[in-house]
Amino acid sequence: MVIAVAAMSIAITATYVITDNLHDTMGERFIVEDVWFTTGKISIYLRNVGKVSLKIVAVYVDHTPRSLTPLRLEENKHGWLNVTYSWSPNSVYHINIVTIRGTKVVDYYESPS
Amino acid sequence: MNLRLKQDRRGVSNIIVVVLSLVIVVAIIANIVLWGYEMNQLDWEKMKEDIIITNVERGTEINGTSFTFKNEGALTSHLVSLWIINSTNHQRYDINVFVNSAETITYLRADISLPDDQYTVKVVTERGNIAVCSG
Numbered sequence: 646m647v648i649a650v651a652a653m654s655i656a657i658t659a660t661y662v663i664t665d666n667l668h669d670t671m672g673e674r675f676i677v678e679d680v681w682f683t684t685g686k687i688s689i690y691l692r693n694v695g696k697v698s699l700k701i702v703a704v705y706v707d708h709t710p711r712s713l714t715p716l717r718l719e720e721n722k723h724g725w726l727n728v729t730y731s732w733s734p735n736s737v738y739h740i741n742i743v744t745i746r747g748t749k750v751v752d753y754y755e756s757p758s
Numbered sequence: 759m760n761l762r763l764k765q766d767r768r769g770v771s772n773i774i775v776v777v778l779s780l781v782i783v784v785a786i787i788a789n790i791v792l793w794g795y796e797m798n799q800l801d802w803e804k805m806k807e808d809i810i811i812t813n814v815e816r817g818t819e820i821n822g823t824s825f826t827f828k829n830e831g832a833l834t835s836h837l838v839s840l841w842i843i844n845s846t847n848h849q850r851y852d853i854n855v856f857v858n859s860a861e862t863i864t865y866l867r868a869d870i871s872l873p874d875d876q877y878t879v880k881v882v883t884e885r886g887n888i889a890v891c892s893g
Contacts, residue, residue, distance in 0.1 A: 646771050646772055646775070649771075649772045649775045649776060650775050653775055653776060653778075653779030654779075656779060656783060657779055657782050657783060657786075660783045660786050660787065661786055664786050664787065664789070664790045667790060668789070668790055668793055671790075671793060671794055671797050672793065672797060674797075674800070674886065675886075676882075676886040676888070678839055678841065678850070678880070678882050678888070679841055679843070679848055679850070679880070681848040688848075690848075690850065692838075692839070692882065692886065694804075694884070694885060694886035696796070696797070696800070721884070723839070757845060
């Protein structure tokens with residue numbers, strides 16, 4: 646009896662832990678509303694269009710991680726994400742934005758002249 | 759006789775524990791499956807949405823700007839963001855406009871003035887679609 650309760654408790658806890666993380670990952674959606682190249686930085690305006698809150702923890706510009714202030718967005722919220730980067734005019738940049746759960750939005754953006 | 763009864767009860771208890779636990783595990787997994795269905799529905803709705811900006815012009819009777827949006831999709835669109843972008847500024851405005859399917863509406867904003875140089879107007883829907891227009 647004790648062994649059965651212990652075994653099933655472990656099974657239930659494991660199922661809950663695994664599916665809870667999966668639940669949040671499945672519910673994550675965000676979009677890039679705008680990208681603005683300003684002196685020494687790239688500002689990216691994000692909107693959370695998913696069903697859970699999210700946290701942006703990494704941005705890769707041309708596959709290289711860049712420094713940023715992590716941004717947390719609740720459901721339906723939006724805001725600027727500032728990435729420190731000395732960009733060059735008239736260049737195309739591959740920008741990859743990654744959340745703490747691993748969801749990413751990737752696209753190419755051209756800097757102004 | 760007493761020993762046998764005790765063993766029988768223990769066997770029944772084990773079965774109850776296992777069955778209850780399996781019910782809980784199935785409930786947790788079912789929750790995930792339903793959540794997946796809900797998220798698929800969300801993605802499907804996003805794909806079905808089709809909003810376009812058909813006209814942007816400076817107001818003639820009032821100061822400001824009028825925007826004409828057309829919903830060519832099958833679902834009602836909720837417009838939540840409006841951007842006016844030019845070479846020097848990216849200005850965002852909060853909006854709250856609903857456009858029914860197959861409907862065209864004109865949205866007037868007295869506090870928005872279009873730049874004199876080349877500009878881009880962007881409108882963002884709640885589902886995450888973006889319509890763009892240049893002027």
